[in-house]
Amino acid sequence: MIMTALTTITIVITVTLGLLLFNSYSKSLMRLTLKDTDSLMDRTVSNLQGELLSMRNISNTVNYDLIHSLDVKNPQLMQQLGLLYESSRDSVVSIAIYSNEGSLIMSEPSLTQKEDPNVTRQKWFSDAAGEIENMHFSMPHIQNLFQNASDPYHWVISLSQSVDLTDGENPSTGVLLVDMDYGRIKEIMDQINETGDGKYYYLCNNKGELIYHPSLDQINRGLVKENSVAMATRVDGSYTDALKGSHRHNQVKTISYTGWKLVGVVPDNAISSSMKRFRYFILTAGGLLLMMLLGVNRIVARRISLPILKLNRSVRAYEAGEKPNIYVGGSAEIRYLGRSVQKSYEEIDHLMKQIVEEQNQRRKSEIAALQSQINPHFLYNTLDSITWMVEGGKNDEAVMMISQLARLLRISLSKGHTIISIADEVAHCESYMQIQRIRYKKRFTFQTKIDPQILSCCTVKLILQPLLENAIYYGVGDMDEDDGGQITVTGLMDGDEIRLTVVDNGNGMTKEELDHLLTEGEKVPKHGSGVGVLNVHNRIRLLFGPAYGITAESEPDEGTAVTIHLPAIPYSPETCRQMEQQMKNKGNSERS
Amino acid sequence: MEKWSRTIFFVVELILGIFTMTMAVRISADEGPQKKVAVIVEDSGNSKWNSYIKGLKDAAKANNLHLVICNTDNGLDLEEEKELMEEQRNKGVNGFILQPAVGKETESVLSGFHEPILLNASTTGRNFYGRYALVAPDNYRMGAALGQCIVKDYNGNLRDKSIGVVRGRKEDPAVEQRWKGLSDVVEKAGGKICWILDQRQDTAIAEEIRSRSTVSALAVLETDTLEDVADAAAAHDVHGAIVYGIGHSIKSVYALEREIIAGLVTADLYDMGYYSVQEMAQKLSFPGRELKDRSIDVLVPDKGELFTEKYQKFLSAMER
Numbered sequence: 001m002i003m004t005a006l007t008t009i010t011i012v013i014t015v016t017l018g019l020l021l022f023n024s025y026s027k028s029l030m031r032l033t034l035k036d037t038d039s040l041m042d043r044t045v046s047n048l049q050g051e052l053l054s055m056r057n058i059s060n061t062v063n064y065d066l067i068h069s070l071d072v073k074n075p076q077l078m079q080q081l082g083l084l085y086e087s088s089r090d091s092v093v094s095i096a097i098y099s100n101e102g103s104l105i106m107s108e109p110s111l112t113q114k115e116d117p118n119v120t121r122q123k124w125f126s127d128a129a130g131e132i133e134n135m136h137f138s139m140p141h142i143q144n145l146f147q148n149a150s151d152p153y154h155w156v157i158s159l160s161q162s163v164d165l166t167d168g169e170n171p172s173t174g175v176l177l178v179d180m181d182y183g184r185i186k187e188i189m190d191q192i193n194e195t196g197d198g199k200y201y202y203l204c205n206n207k208g209e210l211i212y213h214p215s216l217d218q219i220n221r222g223l224v225k226e227n228s229v230a231m232a233t234r235v236d237g238s239y240t241d242a243l244k245g246s247h248r249h250n251q252v253k254t255i256s257y258t259g260w261k262l263v264g265v266v267p268d269n270a271i272s273s274s275m276k277r278f279r280y281f282i283l284t285a286g287g288l289l290l291m292m293l294l295g296v297n298r299i300v301a302r303r304i305s306l307p308i309l310k311l312n313r314s315v316r317a318y319e320a321g322e323k324p325n326i327y328v329g330g331s332a333e334i335r336y337l338g339r340s341v342q343k344s345y346e347e348i349d350h351l352m353k354q355i356v357e358e359q360n361q362r363r364k365s366e367i368a369a370l371q372s373q374i375n376p377h378f379l380y381n382t383l384d385s386i387t388w389m390v391e392g393g394k395n396d397e398a399v400m401m402i403s404q405l406a407r408l409l410r411i412s413l414s415k416g417h418t419i420i421s422i423a424d425e426v427a428h429c430e431s432y433m434q435i436q437r438i439r440y441k442k443r444f445t446f447q448t449k450i451d452p453q454i455l456s457c458c459t460v461k462l463i464l465q466p467l468l469e470n471a472i473y474y475g476v477g478d479m480d481e482d483d484g485g486q487i488t489v490t491g492l493m494d495g496d497e498i499r500l501t502v503v504d505n506g507n508g509m510t511k512e513e514l515d516h517l518l519t520e521g522e523k524v525p526k527h528g529s530g531v532g533v534l535n536v537h538n539r540i541r542l543l544f545g546p547a548y549g550i551t552a553e554s555e556p557d558e559g560t561a562v563t564i565h566l567p568a569i570p571y572s573p574e575t576c577r578q579m580e581q582q583m584k585n586k587g588n589s590e591r592s
Numbered sequence: 593m594e595k596w597s598r599t600i601f602f603v604v605e606l607i608l609g610i611f612t613m614t615m616a617v618r619i620s621a622d623e624g625p626q627k628k629v630a631v632i633v634e635d636s637g638n639s640k641w642n643s644y645i646k647g648l649k650d651a652a653k654a655n656n657l658h659l660v661i662c663n664t665d666n667g668l669d670l671e672e673e674k675e676l677m678e679e680q681r682n683k684g685v686n687g688f689i690l691q692p693a694v695g696k697e698t699e700s701v702l703s704g705f706h707e708p709i710l711l712n713a714s715t716t717g718r719n720f721y722g723r724y725a726l727v728a729p730d731n732y733r734m735g736a737a738l739g740q741c742i743v744k745d746y747n748g749n750l751r752d753k754s755i756g757v758v759r760g761r762k763e764d765p766a767v768e769q770r771w772k773g774l775s776d777v778v779e780k781a782g783g784k785i786c787w788i789l790d791q792r793q794d795t796a797i798a799e800e801i802r803s804r805s806t807v808s809a810l811a812v813l814e815t816d817t818l819e820d821v822a823d824a825a826a827a828h829d830v831h832g833a834i835v836y837g838i839g840h841s842i843k844s845v846y847a848l849e850r851e852i853i854a855g856l857v858t859a860d861l862y863d864m865g866y867y868s869v870q871e872m873a874q875k876l877s878f879p880g881r882e883l884k885d886r887s888i889d890v891l892v893p894d895k896g897e898l899f900t901e902k903y904q905k906f907l908s909a910m911e912r
Contacts, residue, residue: 142907144899152846153907217862218650220905280619287612291605298601 111146124158132162155182198270208232444485466532475506643909647865655873670695725883729859735773741855750783760814798824812837
């Protein structure tokens, strides 16, 4: 259970951490990539604008510093134009001035013009002639003006503007053309497209026509597509689009003077290679972490849960009545717990044995005390009475008393048996009362009224004698002969129960005294031990159960009736033996 | 219970261990080398291959292939080609894109290589052709298109017109097929091919032409030869014959623009390079896939069209 819980927590934490880390990394990587793209584009825009501004400056210089001030036939114009061209030939392919009819007036370098270049139909010318107030940057195109066998198809971007020409006395208009080397733009763009990490940059005009694209040849042949038309209409900023199912981030920046757009494209898959590697890294780290945590979980579980389970099993087995050794193992705390439980059980065992032993001892001693209470006490009194008779010369009475005493002792001993018949018990009490009457000088009378059918039933021996003793001591013993003291023992069968009642008409008891009669509380002994009734009650309950025992009724100055309740069990030696064995077993089980 | 728990634990740990190792291997496997493809064409530095090489490179970049373009001279023979292929094979190339060197043993040499081979020119034997995929213009169609140019300039009737043919190297099967296409069209239009000239390395083409009878038109079937004949024509050294030719170079186009030659038949070699690499890339990605033939479009530019958008794009690829 602990292992499962720990494993579940481990997996959830590992997976959650992995996902969070992956998500965070991918977002950071994309953010960083876009930031890099933006930064690179800013520098590129600056470079491109520098190139274009340089072209504009050349064009303006030719227009305002040369053409405005010099006649077209002035050789200085050609000379100045040549100097300007030489100073900027790295980026300028040619500078040419055309009349409004398309005739070449002059050019640098001085190359032979093609036979019929159709100048007026070329776009740069028509743009300049159409909108004379503006400078016009054309799309990249092959220069179709001059013969050049070594480089016949040079790609240029034409900057054209309408200019006012002075030809002697005749002012006219013409077109100034500065052909910029497209290679300059291409070089700048090629440099930023060299990364090969999936992202790329392209340049388009405000209609979306491509000026530069790293895959321009493929696009021209329809092998690749580009969203340049959509991006050309956007203001500077960041946009997302989808092309052939690939999600892409587009950064758009506008180039001054031209309205061209520099677009940086970062497809999602530009970072996919890094993300793929990072995904594998996360999975590897997650796998390792999971392996280690599972191992640690198992060790923790084995050190905590397994010892607890074993301890629990051994405790349950103990509770089920087995006698296993309580498990002692695992961590120090659990070992301590096991030892404590073991020690507790050993202590409980010891205490249980001690309690049982003590109870048995107590019971034995109580029984022994009870029995021993009777014999010496009674024997002393009887012998005292006999002595008194012999001294008084009452030999017959002494003989009778001795014979009664002998019968009493015989029944008391009963060959060591605890169970005797009611007949013997009644005989025992008659002997006892004969002896006592002589001792008390017959100041009271005694009679028995026993239902003959109960005489052959079982009873615990010597249960009537303590009651009779009490009846004498606390009832009629102090009465004069004239007072008519009387003690009667009755015995009858009531259903399955036998009732033996000792009734006296003596002093009786108060309610308080009666309530204390069968409790182990304070005793108010006047004579004897004062515990005789309670002993009898306990002995009966011990043998026959709590349904039986003694009840008592008394009225002060009226007398007392104490009734013994016994089950009606026919007496036989075999029954006697079985009941005594039952008592013995009961004592053993309580001990164990 | 304890035994089961231990078994499950070890099984889970084993599975996790295998998973972790696989992922760890994939981290570095992902950085594995690109597939390499070697390209062997005759005279690889010649400007006539500019658009072809551009196509190769663009496709290699798009398909994440490493391209090795072998340096070769004019007149690449079979033995040299074999040595180059073996050298590249030893360097670990995964495939070859070839202009097969002409020779009787070409088939047996190529069959000694187990790497995929794609051809950019047809070869001689009928049985041999078909065993290897071919990405190239249809040379018969090119020859026929050249014939159509001549026929068109003579209003469809070549009767009484004499035509001389300059074939370039005699044994080149591509030139042979062009020759067939040309002769079929010319003869059908009633023309007469007076002579056929095979260029020799040691003789100037102008001299060769001057040594032959005067013809109305010259048909040149190979780029290098066309450039030489155009130079001769510019020097008025071809007995006034009108020159037509098949060529793939800027110089050929410029000759057309300057009207040194009256007709030009060409092909977009960018496409040839691009589709060759693309086909090879697919083969290397899916080895069970067969390489497929592809015919490259034949172009017949008119002088007046050269600066249109269509041909500017074509010329753009021709510039290195």
